[in-house]
Amino acid sequence: MNKLSRKIYMAAGYNTISLGTGRKEFNPRVQRPGLEHYMKEAGQGVIAQVGGAQNIDESVVGNFMSSRFNKQAHLGAFMPMVDKGLRFKPSISVEGACASGGLALMTGIKSVLAGTADTVLCLGVEVQNTVKAIYGADILAGAGWFSKRKAGHAYFFPGQFSDRAGAYYSEFGREQARLGMARWFRNAIENARLCLTAQEHHNTVSDLEALALTEPNPKSFTEHLNVFDCSKVSDGASGIGVFSEEGLKRAGIAFADAVEIVGFGHAVDDITEDPPQRTVLTTIREAGRQALAAAGITIEQLATVELHDCFTIAGILGVEALGFAAHGEGAAFVAAGNTARDGKIPMNTTGGLIGWGHPTGGTGVHMAVTIWEQLTGKAGLNQIEIDADRPYGMTINMGGDDKTVVAIVYKKTE
C-alpha cells in the first residue's frame, strides 16, 4: 500500500440486530423483515449521526447473495429508498463472498482517497433466513469454486473448515485443539450476552465449554465440527461512514468520536486452488501483514482485533496467521484465555461471527463498527479498556475459504 494521500476516518456506526435462531424475536414460521428493512434501519442509523443525507456524497452496499437468498440484485439503487436525499448520487453494490462488507469499506476508503468523495456511507447487509439451512448451504457454497461443489459436503463451508480442523487435529493433537475451540465459543457467547444486538444475546447456557465439546456427528453434519463450532444463519445489516477530514467537519462529528484508518491490506488468492496448507490461513496472513506494514505498527500495539470466526477453527488459525501464536500453538493460546475480553489481546468483543451473528455481506462492516465503538468509548457493556500505548484496533474480514481478505487498522484519534 502506498502512503495514504489523505487522512481517512470512520464514524457514525450502526448495527441492526442479528436475527436468527437464538433471538427471542425469531420465529421461522412468521414472516420476517426483508432486505429493505435492514438497509433502511442501518442506513438511517448512520445518516442520523452525520447531520442528514446531504452530507453523504456516495454509498456502497456490501452484499453477498441477495440474488439467491432474496431473488434481488441491484442493491445500490435501494439507497434513495433509505433516504430521499441520496437520489441521483452515486451508489454501488460490491461482492466478495463473506468479505463483501470489507470490500464496501475498501471501496469507500478508495473514493475518499481519490478525492471524489468526502463522506461515503458504507452498508453491509444479508438476509439469509429466507431458506432452510440445507438450501442456504448451497447458496453460501457460491463463495467457493462451483466446480468443486459436487465433491463437497452437503454443508459445503462447514465441510471445508471441518477438513481444516481435521488436519489441525492430526498435526497438533485433537484434544488441545478442541479445548481451544471450546474456549473460543465460550468467549464469543459471553461477549454476545453483553451486546443488545447480538444473535446470542439471549443465550443462557451455563456450561458453554461443555456444550462446545459435544462430539461432532458426521452422519448428520461434519466429521470434525459440531454446530457450535459454526456461526449461525443471520439476517442483519451494519452501516458506518468513511470520511475525509472535511467530511467529518461537514457532518459535525468531533475527532474524538471517530477513528482514523491508518492502514489496510486487501489480498486475494486463486479460488480454483485448494489451500496450500490446510492448517494455515495464508491469505489472512498476507492481508494482515500488509495492513500492519501500512500502519507501521506491530501486533503488540493492537488493543483489540475483530477476527473472522465463521468457525471456531478459523478463529484459532486466524490467531496463528496474524502471529499472536506460533503455528500449532493457537489453540493453547486461546484456551489460556488470551483472546477473552480480559485477556492479553481481546478479540471479537461483541461476540464475533459466532456470538454476534454472521449476516454474511454485513459482517465486514459490523467488525468496523465494533472497533469504532471500542476506540471511541461507545461500546457500552462491551467496552474494554484501551491502553494509551496500544491505541490500535484491527479487522480481518474473510471471503470464502481464505480467498478474499480485507484487513484494516484503526487508530484512536489523539
Next chain:
Amino acid sequence: MEYTQRIQKVSVLGAAGKMGSGILLLTAIEMADQMLKPENKGKSFVLNAIDTSDEGLSGLLKYLRSQVLKAAEKKVVALRKVYADKAALIENSDIIDAYVLDVMSVVRTTTRIEAAYDSAIIFEAVSENQALKEKLFRLINENSTSKPWFFTNTSSVPIGGLNKNANLEGRILGFHFYNPPAIQKLVELITIRENPVEMVEFARKYASNLRKTVVPSNDIAGFIGNGHFMRDALFGISEAEKLVPNMPLYEAIYCIDRVTRDFLSRPMGIFQLIDYVGLDVVQFILRVMQPHMQGEKLHNSLLDELVLSGVKGGQFSDGSQKDGFLKYEKGKPVSVIDPLTGNYVDIATFRDAADQWLGSIPSEILPWKALVKVVEKTTILKPAFKALQVSTTKGTALAVTYALNSGSIARKLVSDGVAQSESDVNTVLLTGFFHAYGPINDYL
C-alpha cells in the same frame, strides 16, 4: 425370497387413512432406499397405495411429497453419497429433488384391490373392522399369483382369528404402528405360532430399517398398548363419575384430566388422550376386546352415550383436534362437555373452584415437558412420588390411586401373558405413549 426381492412388490390397503398414509410413507422411503443401492440397479419396485377414496389418494400424494421432502432434507448428507455418480446433481436442492422423485416413482395410487394381487407383501391399515379385514385378506389371498405375507396394523383384533377365518396358512402377523407412524418409534409385533420363520425375520429387519423399536406382544386382543390404554381410560372415566356427589360431571372430567396430566407428569390427561384417539375408536376397540376378556367388564355407558350423540373426538385432516370430552382452542382444552345437556362448559367458569378442590401440586412434581428432558429421571421421580404420597390433598390422593391402578393394569398384562416382560410394557408406554416413566416402577 430375500428381503430386497420381497420388498419389490408391496401394497398398502387403506393407504389414504391416518395410519395407512404413514405406513405408505415409511415403506415408500424404505423401498426407494433399497432401489438406490448399486446392487439393485435395474430392479423395479412397486408400492400400490390402495384406498376406496379417490379424493383421499390425491391428498395422499400431496402429503407424501411434502413428507418425503422433509425426510430428504434431513438426510441430505447421506444422499449426496447415494447420488455421487450423478454428475448433473450438484447442489443439495438438486439431490433432494431427485430423491423426492425417486420415492414418488415407486408409488402407484389406485382404488382397485386387484393391484394387490401381484404383491408379495400386503400392509393392511383399513378401519378396525374384523369382517372387512378378513374379506380383503381372503380376496387377495385367493387371487394372488404368489403366496403373499399379510401385515396387519390392527391395534386390537387377534391375529389368530384373522389367520383362521381368511385361511391364510400362517402368513399374517400384527405389525402395529403407533400414531403417527412416521414419528412414533414404537411397533408392536404380534406373531402367531404358524408364522414362517423368514416372515418374522423380514418383519424385524423391515422395522429396524425404519428405525423402529419393536416390542413383541402375544396374540391377545388389545395387545400391550391398548391393553393398558383401554383399562386406564375406563378407570379414568369411572374415577370422574365417582366424583359426581362432590361436583358436576363436567367438572369431575376436568379434575381427572388435570390429575392424570399435571399430577402424574403425563403428556396428556386421560380424557384428552381419549379425544385424541377418538371416542368411537376407543368404544370399538373395547368391543373387540370384550369377548376375549371373560370376567372383566370392558365397557362404559357414558362413552356409548356420547358416541351415540355424535361426540367422537379424533382429528381433522389438518391434524387439529375434534371436540370430544373436551373442546380445544390452539390444541389446548378450553371447555368440557356436560353430558346432561350435551353443551360444553367453559373451563374458565369453574377452574378456580376445581383447582382449589384438588389442592396444589407438590413442588417436587415436574411438568411432563421438563421431566422428559431429565436424563436421570429416577432422582426426580422418587421424591416426586414420595411427595404425592405424603400430601393430603384430594388431587394427590387421586393421583396416587391412578398411578397404582396403572401399575396394576401393566403387571396384569404380564401375568396374563400379553406381554413377555415388565420392561416390554414400560417400553410401550414410554415410546408409544410418550410417558416419561413406565407404569411398572417402585416409586410408590
